[in-house]
Amino acid sequence: MDFLSNFLMDFVKQLQSPTLSFLIGGMVIAACGSQLQIPESICKIIVFMLLTKIGLTGGMAIRNSNLTEMVLPALFSVAIGILIVFIARYTLARMPKVKTVDAIATGGLFGAVSGSTMAAALTLLEEQKIPYEAWAGALYPFMDIPALVTAIVVANIYLNKKKRKEAAFASAQGAYSKQPVAAGDYSSSSDYPSSRREYAQQESGDHRVKIWPIVEESLQGPALSAMLLGVALGLFARPESVYEGFYDPLFRGLLSILMLVMGMEAWSRISELRKVAQWYVVYSIVAPLAHGFIAFGLGMIAHYATGFSMGGVVVLAVIAASSSDISGPPTLRAGIPSANPSAYIGASTAIGTPVAIGIAIPLFLGLAQTIGG
Structure with a gap:
């Protein structure tokens, strides 16, 4: 009963908070046909400032803390990011009218992290004076990088196997129509390799997936670049004055503007989601909560093993429940070009993000308060 009351109280507070109220407001005005537009350049500046602030906070904290305390939560984050992709691969991909490569891309996006959702969770924790690392x-x-890398690798492995099967089938079908080749007359035929290396390439299809370019592209993305820049500055410099005088005071106001933009974006993506299988709707409602519960359970293991705070457990659960809205989509577009963006971006932006912000944050916050007493 305590958990239910905590959840309901947090849910009402979240509805009244700038975070969710601006998100809902954006969806409402977009549904009413408003012509309000926030320039993309301004949105990029806002995202940069929000994630830089989070990075600065983390960097300054790491500088003054014991790094061994971070090892287990970090390992759990990696495991969760990878696991989420495989959950989508063997659940969503099995549903009728859902293409496997689209399901894998969706899993990658839901395994990656939304900086805005994380910022919303940190804001609510601070408002309720719940301590966290x-x-x-x-x-x-x-969590973000392993999820995107795993999705791209798994999708490419699947596509390569599919191509080889199709090629083998086509070869078997065409074998009967081929004319016999005279002994020693192989030089003009492309069916025969000219070297052992070429033979190995033909056997493997030469479709090896290179991991580092994927990692490099993720690290160079705007979201992670801003976050890691903030961490590095907080760790190796002394940015306290600019942090306290500029980044920290503006954080909540900038977050509210970003939520408004995301609300309008979410409504515009709903029409795209109608073009794909209805299972994406079911997945984008259930998956954030399922992923969050997995992360919450692992966070509790870290809590009892290393003293990881209950607030930290909530953060871990929320970033697992979130789905990337900034760095993930362009990375997946480049890494899995055959996947349908309407499927994975529509599922994430139109439903996944509102579920993560509106339900997952108060849910796991209430659960943590109940367990923590």
């Missing part, structure tokens, strides 16, 4: 925000890349 300041470096908890630095768990972002430990």
Whole structure:
């Protein structure tokens, strides 16, 4: 009963908070046909400032803390990011009318992290004076990068196997129509390799997936670049004065503007989601909560093993429940070009993000308050 009351109280507070109210407001005005537009350049500046602030907070905290305390939560973050992709691969991909490569891309986006959702969770924790490790925000890349890399690798492995099967089938079908080749007359035929290396390439299809370019592209993305820049500055410089005088006071106001933009974006994506299978709707409602509960359970293990705070457990659960809205989509577009963006971006932006912000944050916050007493 305590959990239910805590959840309901947090849910009402979240509805009244600038975070969710601006998100809902954006959806409402977009549904009413408003022509309000926030220039993309301004949105990029806002995202940069929000994630830089989170990175600065984490960097300064890491500088003054014991790094061994971060090891277990970081390892759990990596495991969760990878696991989420495989959950989508063997659940969503099995649903009728859902293409496997689209399901894998969706899993990658839901395994990656939303900086805005994490910022909303940190804001609510501060408002309710729930302590958490300041470096908890630095768990972002430990979950984000493995999820995107895993999705791209798994999708490419699947596509390569599919191509080889199709090629083998086509070869079997065309074998009967081929004319016999005279002994020693192989030089003009492309069916025969000219070297052992070429033979190995033909056997493997030469479709090896290179991991580092994927990691490099993720690190160079605007979201992670801002986050890691903030962490580095907080760790190696002394940015306290600019942090306290500029980044910290503006944080909540900038977050409210970003939520308004995301609300309008979410409504515009709903029409795209109608073009794909209805299972994406079911997945984008259930998956954030399922992923969050997995992370919450692992966070509790870290809590009892290393003293990881209950606030930190909430942060871990929320970033697992979130889905990337900044760095993930362009990375997946480049890494899995055959996947349908309407499927994975529509599922994430139109439903996944509102569920993560409106339900997952108060849910796990209430659960943590109940367990923590």
